[in-house]
Amino acid sequence: MADEPAPERADAARNRQAILVAALELIRTRGVDCVTMETVASAAGVGKGTLFRRFGSREGLMAAVLNESEAAWQASVISGPPPLGPGAPPMERLLAFGHSRMRTNVTSGALIKAATGDSSARSRAAASFAVMHVRHLLHELRVSGDLVLLSIAILAPLDIMVIEQQQRDHISLDRIEAGWDDLVRRVVGG
Amino acid sequence: MADEPAPERADAARNRQAILVAALELIRTRGVDCVTMETVASAAGVGKGTLFRRFGSREGLMAAVLNESEAAWQASVISGPPPLGPGAPPMERLLAFGHSRMRTNVTSGALIKAATGDSSARSRAAASFAVMHVRHLLHELRVSGDLVLLSIAILAPLDIMVIEQQQRDHISLDRIEAGWDDLVRRVVGG
Structure with a gap:
């Protein structure tokens, strides 16, 4: 009671x-x-x-929506359906993770600008979740080496600032995705 | 006259x-x-x-020192002695570039905090110089694919925020360097 x-x-x-x-x-x-x-x-x-x-305020509401949407996305990575969630082979999960992160970031871009609050704290928290997840998948893929450093490299092109710059340069999301898949295959190797 | x-x-x-x-x-x-x-x-x-x-002010002086030191570093990449400057094989130049950038960033870390001015504009300018240079070396190494995206990935672990986090975690610069060399070899491939 x-x-x-x-x-x-x-x-x-x-x-x-x-x-x-x-x-x-x-x-x-x-x-x-x-x-x-x-x-x-x-x-x-x-x-x-x-x-x-x-x-x-409107900015406060937008910040709450952003937190909610980031939490929902993280939940779908941790326990949602495959290939983003568990159950698929690690390479499929890694590629699904990148594509989903890229598109979530594009959607959140405008929301981030409309929201108040410590956006750098929010993006640090999101980045550390992403590094932990990619590191885990690299480990499952039996990649050896400095997995945190490799994860940081793999995640860099998915950053919202990078994606927005490429969109200003009229590079399509499909083309960014293809370039990113190539990067992942290079880092993961044979 | x-x-x-x-x-x-x-x-x-x-x-x-x-x-x-x-x-x-x-x-x-x-x-x-x-x-x-x-x-x-x-x-x-x-x-x-x-x-x-x-x-x-002291902050203004520090900003001027920072600009001067970044310009001197860029000059040594463009026209200094090899392997950082021209003349060495591209893979040697790429590795020398990363090591030098990492150590320059560590030295500049405290200076950046002591300086006034638009630090994000300064770091955007430095980042775009670095992307152009790495892209050029990847091209010389006959890497095919989205060279800008691969350059962004290669450069991410050299970011001062990333290096400072690793230093707080007591990871030595030598170990970061070894991890970064491994990343570069993976991206460049056979």
């Missing part, structure tokens, strides 16, 4: 979750720049006042 | 150069944190007032 959350608290958590899900859906369909506090409030079925009380 | 700089201007440039050389020498021997405006002024044979008039 003592461990059960008070009903108001459970309600608040559900409410928060509903707001974040509604916001993410709106961002995906309309793009970050077209999502206002009004549209999110109305889609989530709450008042605009609730939204401001809970997230402080 | 019209193209000759006025004597005062040539003097000022020589003066500036002498100050930067003296500051860099002091930083190398004593470490950034032990270098004050007084010690630099006295080593360069100018008054402390001249130093403040010319560089605004």
Whole structure:
């Protein structure tokens, strides 16, 4: 009994979750720049006042959406369906990881700009998760050597700043993906 | 005659150069944190007032030293003695480049923190020079594929943030260098 959350608290958590899900859906369909506090409030079925009380500002809401979406992505890497999640051979998982990270980063690019908070702390946390995961897959692939250093090299071209620069240079995501697959095969070797 | 700089201007440039050389020498021997405006002024044979008039502040002086030292390093890559400069086989040049970049970054780490100015603009400029150079060497090594993407991967472990993290984890520069050489050999291939 003592461990059960008070009903108001459970309600608040559900409410928060509903707001974040509604916001993410709106961002995906309309793009970050077209999502206002009004549209999110109305889609989530709450008042605009609730939204401001809970997230402080539009930037605060965007930061919460970003954290939620990064956590969901990490969960799909750890325990989602293969080939991103466990179950597929490690090389397939590694390639799926890179493609998924690249596309997630492209989607999050606009969100990162719209969000407040310590973006460098957030990206350090995401980077350290990615290094741990790639290192684990390199180990499964029986690559020997400094696996952290090799992981850092493999992950560098997936960085959002790098991808955005290549998009400005009109290089397609498919072409970046093909170049990245080639890099991975070179590093992993025969 | 019209193209000759006025004597005062040539003097000022020589003066500036002498100050930067003296500051860099002091930083190398004593470490950034032990270098004050007084010690630099006295080593360069100018008054402390001249130093403040010319560089605004200690941070401004450090930024000028950093630019000077980056420019000198780039010059040694472009036209210095081999294997860093031209003349050595491309694989030797590539390895020398990485080792030299890594050690330059370690020396500059403290300087970057002590300097004012747009450090992200400075590091973008340095990164784009490095990508161009590595891409050129990969081309000489007849590597095929997306050479920019491969260069970004090769350069990532040399980033000052990455090196500093590894130093905090008590990984020696020699060990980082050995891991980096292995990465380069994997990417360049047979």
